[in-house]
Amino acid sequence: MPQLLLELFSEEIPARMQKRAEEDLAKAFGEKLKAAGLDAKAIKTFSAPRRIGLFVDDLPAKAADVNEERKGPRVGSPEQALQGFLKGAGLTSIDQAQIVEDKKGAFYVAKIERAGRGTAEIVQEIVPEIIRAFPWPKSMRSQSSDLQWVRPLHNICCVFDGKAVKIAVEGVGSEAVTWGHRFHAPEALPVTSAADHASKLRGAKVLIEREERKTIILEQASRLCAAKGLELVEDIGLLEEVAGLVEWPVVVLGDMDPAFLNLPGEVVRLSMRTHQKYFAVRDPKTKGLAPHFIVVTNIEAKDGGKAIAAGNARVLSARLSDAQFFWKVDTATPLYTEERKAKLEKIVFHQKLGSVWDKVERVKALAEKLCAVTGAEPKLVREAVALCKMDLVTETVGEFPELQGQVGRQLSALTKGNHESVATAIEDHYRPLGPNDRVPTDKVAVTLALADKLDTLVAFWAIGEKPTGSSDPYALRRASLGVVRTVLENGIRFKSSNRRRILLGYLNMSLAELYYQSADYRALQEEAFEQDVLEERVRSDPKLVLLKDHRPNDYESLPKQIKEILSRKIGEVPEPPTSLDLLAFLADRLKVQLRDQGKRHDLVDAVFALGDDDLVRIVARVEALDAFLKTEDGANLLAGYKRAANILAAEEKKGKWSAEEAKSQVDAAKLAEPAEKALYEALEKALPAARAAVEKEEFAAAMKALSGLRAPVDAFFEKVLVNADDPMLRRNRLLLLSRLREALSQVADFSKIEG
């Protein structure tokens, strides 16, 4: 069958966009062909710096014929209706339509038989549509044209069945030609087929298959390294990128001054990667970096690449000289210096939230308190907090922001006497940086990571900077997912025996600290929180005026809140709306997390409705509930619950039953039917058993205790009429249903469960 080739020839396409563009092109092309009645079995795509395109091996010469029956108006309809029908069906006279009778009368029916359109014609129609709507991440206009493409588009080469197909798009050229390597073979090459295209380009030093280019790069690089007894530091992301930067990959090994090896390996590697797109080279014996680099070039240089290697080495030297200078400055002092602290005091974390150092102080207060739940050593936590942001004002982080934390860790490790946990905490307190990053595990690091993120969340909530559906400039979703994962993966228990919400307590402590600090009230601790002194300070603090605009209610009650919060202990703190709202946001992250693990969102809702804020316990409940509902007993009991709840709700609505009445005792003596007696007894057993199991957090056992209710509940609904005429019987039966509802709500709010 005939072959199709399409090549979109442009100026250099950003490397990171090429692979995705191939996929988008194949998808759009396949869909449009299909919609036009053509079935492309396999679309193969290609991309190189100056072109993307595709070829299809076996495309029919024309689309399938269309046979369609279209029902028209009733016989004898007005002329206007008939004309509309004729036009739509492509008929010239009503005689061409057939008359078909059905039970409603006689209708015109048009039999439309259309020969399938030629493939070339279809391609001419769909290619411009695809080009105009192409989903480049960023696109541009050129000259006076309105066409948007990733970079100026110069030619659309399209060949079908050996013949050129002209594509008309906003004046872009459409010749059956392509061009070879920009420098080695810039001449135009006529193209007659896909095979001709690929082979001519190969001859003209362009490899259009990115996988082939990647393979060649890896092979050449490994060979060059092996020849020197070295090995390549593989980097898949970098490989993908450099494969998109060359038409004809030629790998060159360059030398680096060994003096630079005294820099941290990560600094050298990042310098090579981010600034120069070089691969690092390793000595397999020491596992350390070797004084070389690998650069992927685009030409077969006249001198075999000597000038290129020398030039690149010079650029790298200049880069690393900079890095070395920075590192020298940074390592000249211990990590903590008064000068660095003074700098942090000047860097505004957020205009309304004070400096980075203010944040450190808040984090310190919160982290100390969190030691109670994480079990970290408070002394180490205090040390780690004081050091954790210091590296932000180092020269090295100034140059490589992605090394924040890592540089702090290294500098801390250079300082004598610093505990290993402190160094780890400095690096890890930013983690997890994304859904795939690891979470901290060292107790000190966990404490600091939680305190840092909770402070960020509380602080932005307090100034009304919540994320919206489309915008989350301060990465608050990531921070809260980080909290959720750190808590869960380390099994951190915000646990309390009396159902007090402990995590909420920490959010409030943090909020208090924020208010306290933003007003610079440290002195107040000595003044024993005199209400009028506080009042005076709050009202005269210019920083807090900002709060007044944003959260007038909080502002009004601020002196009172500060006094209250500062004088209370964790767990006794009132619940201002800010922290409740934030808790709900954290809960949402947990829901997303659980949903990603395949847990039903309604089960998560059902457990959340209990108002718990111990994330570990919540997950345990959800898991037990999920397992329970998958059993037959569980599913049936849910149905029984729904029925009971519906009856109760209907009665409550009619005013014939109230929550007050539901609290009274079942009159066991008045139970008439065997089925209701059985349910009563089952409830008497299940309710305390479930409650006891829940107390011990044995949720599976609690579910098991409840599953014993299934048979009596089913029998009850089958045999017993709830709305009995005798008010005493009716009351007893409604009480039984209330008990049932109560028993199940030990483990979850079943009303939130679907099904």
Next chain:
Amino acid sequence: MPAHKAPRCFQDVILTLQTYWAEQGCAILQPYDEQVGAGTLHPATTLRSLGPKPWRAAYVQPSRRPKDGRYGENPNRLQHYYQFQVILKPNPPDLQQLYLNSLARIGIDPLLHDIRFVEDDWENPTVGAWGLGWEVWCDGMEVSQYTYFQQVGGLDVRPVSGELTYGLERLAMYVFGVDRVYDLPFNDPDSATPLTYGDIFLENEKQQSRFNFELSDPEQNLRWFTDAEATAKRLLAEGNVLPAFDYTLKASHLFNLLDARGVVSPTERQSFIARVRDLAKGCASAWAEGQQ
């Protein structure tokens, strides 16, 4: 085409580029007499890229980036350096080739050196401008920026302008194989008075770095920033666009000086940038209106 003599010194590079772009029909302009951070800020680029009228110009622009000062100690970082700027509206379809020819003219052979167009989404938030294009790399060294302007001062650029910025010192260091910018021959090394780049600029780098980081008066600069901003606004209200643009440039440079002293926090930074951008946008739209 006549045979061209390969450049031998820094000023040869400038002269060669000027001659080459003059041959392409560009008006060869002189530097703008305001302190600017980049050649793009010359009104010949910022303002002339707007509006429908064709425009071709090329010029050298001294550029000041106070933060980049290194007291003359860094081999290739300077707080004052030269850019060679070319602006062509509309962008000719063969602009890439024209650019590569200019490199060949200053002695860069594309079959000996590895020349690459690496993605660079250019953006200058202080003038509300952005475009797409590349950094041009020669053996791993960024020697030029190449941009198709899409917006300036928040306004669509129609037709599109092609903008080329050559980093002259880097390019010359590369061409002459010099590792330290101060060692670049500035004039003909065989002339009676051979001068290096260092002879001319080393002392300047030392003194200006000290000024930028230690001696500039942040409070005064903040005041001047506020004054320059107010003046630009007043002039804009009078429809006096070009002088208003001068004051916008002054504000922009004063902000850079404040930034170099490390007294601008990341968030305040955004607000300063927004203030300059508002002025630049005001100038750009007033200018564009006058071009219709």
